Amino acid sequence: MAKRQVMFTFPPEKIKDPLIFHLGVKFNLLPNIRQADISEAKGWVMLELEGEEKDIEAGIAWLESKGIRVDPVTGDIIEG
Amino acid sequence: MSHATTLRCRKCGREYPLKPLNLCDFCLSPLEVNYDYKAMAAAVSRDKLAAGPPGMYRYRELLPIESDPVDIGTGFTPLTKADNLGRELGLDNLYVKNDGLNPTFSFKDRVVSVAATKAVEFGFNAIACASTGNLAASVAAHAARANLKAYVFVPADVEAGKLVGAAVYNPVLLTVDGSYDDVNRLCRQLTDKFKWGFININLRPYYAEGSKTLGYEVAEQLGWRAPDCIVAPAASGLLFTRIWKGLEELAMLGLIDSVDTHMFVTQAAGSSPIVNAFNAGSMHVNPVIPETIVKSIAIGNPADGYYALRVARQTGGGGCSVTDEEALAGVRLLAQTEGIFAEAAGGVVIGSLKKLAAAGSIKRDQLTVAFITGAGPRTQEILTDIVRPLAVKPTVASVEELLNVSA
Numbered sequence: 001m002a003k004r005q006v007m008f009t010f011p012p013e014k015i016k017d018p019l020i021f022h023l024g025v026k027f028n029l030l031p032n033i034r035q036a037d038i039s040e041a042k043g044w045v046m047l048e049l050e051g052e053e054k055d056i057e058a059g060i061a062w063l064e065s066k067g068i069r070v071d072p073v074t075g076d077i078i079e080g
Numbered sequence: 081m082s083h084a085t086t087l088r089c090r091k092c093g094r095e096y097p098l099k100p101l102n103l104c105d106f107c108l109s110p111l112e113v114n115y116d117y118k119a120m121a122a123a124v125s126r127d128k129l130a131a132g133p134p135g136m137y138r139y140r141e142l143l144p145i146e147s148d149p150v151d152i153g154t155g156f157t158p159l160t161k162a163d164n165l166g167r168e169l170g171l172d173n174l175y176v177k178n179d180g181l182n183p184t185f186s187f188k189d190r191v192v193s194v195a196a197t198k199a200v201e202f203g204f205n206a207i208a209c210a211s212t213g214n215l216a217a218s219v220a221a222h223a224a225r226a227n228l229k230a231y232v233f234v235p236a237d238v239e240a241g242k243l244v245g246a247a248v249y250n251p252v253l254l255t256v257d258g259s260y261d262d263v264n265r266l267c268r269q270l271t272d273k274f275k276w277g278f279i280n281i282n283l284r285p286y287y288a289e290g291s292k293t294l295g296y297e298v299a300e301q302l303g304w305r306a307p308d309c310i311v312a313p314a315a316s317g318l319l320f321t322r323i324w325k326g327l328e329e330l331a332m333l334g335l336i337d338s339v340d341t342h343m344f345v346t347q348a349a350g351s352s353p354i355v356n357a358f359n360a361g362s363m364h365v366n367p368v369i370p371e372t373i374v375k376s377i378a379i380g381n382p383a384d385g386y387y388a389l390r391v392a393r394q395t396g397g398g399g400c401s402v403t404d405e406e407a408l409a410g411v412r413l414l415a416q417t418e419g420i421f422a423e424a425a426g427g428v429v430i431g432s433l434k435k436l437a438a439a440g441s442i443k444r445d446q447l448t449v450a451f452i453t454g455a456g457p458r459t460q461e462i463l464t465d466i467v468r469p470l471a472v473k474p475t476v477a478s479v480e481e482l483l484n485v486s487a
């Protein structure tokens with residue numbers, strides 16, 4: 001089992017979709033939410049995903065295909 | 081023994097031991113070094129600090145290190161009164177902190193020095209980073225000094241020329257065949273897997289503390305006082321928060337009067353998530369995809385963006401971004417008024433300073449310090465079109481004629 005800490009940023013039109021629920025069921029992942037802020041205009045969620053490495057990868061790719069931005073919670077670490 | 085006591089979560093306050101850790105397990109927020117300030121206060125005084133060596137380790141008592149530092153000669157860079165530039169911008173009390181004059185030509189030597197020292201203390205035999213520029217050079221140099229192995233990861237599409245400044249120290253350079261996100265993910269996985277000190281991942285809380293010395297130095301160089309305004313660049317936002325922390329600590333230790341410094345955060349417009357949030361009045365930093373020639377501060381998802389934003393807000397400071405053209409103009413303006421050649425991030429600072437002064441956000445009489453965090457030669461390719469020599473024959477007459485001067 002692997003764990004990945006990520007932040008999802010939702011565009012306003014996606015806020016009402018139960019995407020995190022689908023992510024869990026579809027890819028056999030356990031989403032464990034630690035911080036979130038969701039309003040009409042914006043939404044972001046910080047969470048830990050637990051599951052098989054390949055499922056985490058596939059789940060994130062699926063979520064991105066739905067227009068959700070996925071970032072590591074540690075921020076970008078590649079510096080110019 | 082240092083006065084560091086624990087790592088503490090910046091958001092929820094949970095405490096952790098002083099280990100190679102960077103995230104709060106509970107809320108996934110960054111961890112920060114926490115100190116016993118009572119003991120620290122008893123150990124320091126202005127006189128003792130002023131009598132220390134002319135480098136960043138004159139402030140050793142205020143840093144979280146337990147052993148002799150891995151030091152390549154970093155710190156105590158010049159703070160110059162910038163009267164020519166001030167005249168140009170309408171500021172009577174302007175200073176430039178020229179931190180491009182560090183051993184590997186950027187302020188990164190301050191942060192990497194502390195992180196490398198901790199890597200040795202933690203028993204790592206390698207330090208690593210992902211970078212094509214300032215961080216890569218500094219990590220490789222400190223590894224050489226400390227007899228550590230250095231692993232430097234770069235995206236595969238980077239031109240070899242960009243890597244000379246790191247390669248000269250002979251690190252293990254690895255080009256990763258993948259996207260930016262792939263490199264990010266890979267480095268995190270490697271940190272979990274190997275006993276490496278990944279400089280801005282598991283060593284990040286210690287790395288961060290090195291930047292405090294910039295705040296200390298400026299206050300000491302001003303005769304133990306905090307400036308009225310500070311203008312500094314942000315990538316991840318860490319430097320910006322730690323300059324402020326440095327000043328606050330000096331006040332807490334009774335070394336300067338209370339701090340009333342307005343902190344102005346600056347970014348390139350093509351990568352300005354922190355400034356965007358400031359201008360939008362939001363407290364959440366939305367990630368962006370960077371698109372700017374100012375590569376050294378092009379971070380789309382800044383780990384400490386929220387905290388940098390908070391510092392700018394709480395201090396009555398501000399945020400300012402400039403276009404690439406304005407940044408280049410800033411580089412030229414600083415060079416042509418003060419004789420200081422900064423890299424593009426310095427151009428962002430000077431370009432922003434110009435706007436802030438023009439808008440009246442920074443007032444003529446306020447004691448203002450502009451932070452130049454890297455030197456120009458590393459990125460001189462962005463300025464090639466400024467070389468326009470005049471061609472003359474090897475005769476006095478030819479020079480006289482062309483320049484329209486005579487003896």
Ligand SMILES: Cc1ncc(COP(=O)(O)O)c(C=O)c1O
Binds near residue numbers: 186188315316319377
């Ligand atoms: C020249 C220069 N200035 C400023 C920064 C900003 O550092 P930080 O990530 O702490 O905001 C960096 C590095 O990212 C840099 O290379």
Ligand SMILES: [Zn+2]
Binds near residue numbers: 092093094106109
């Ligand atoms: Zn926490």
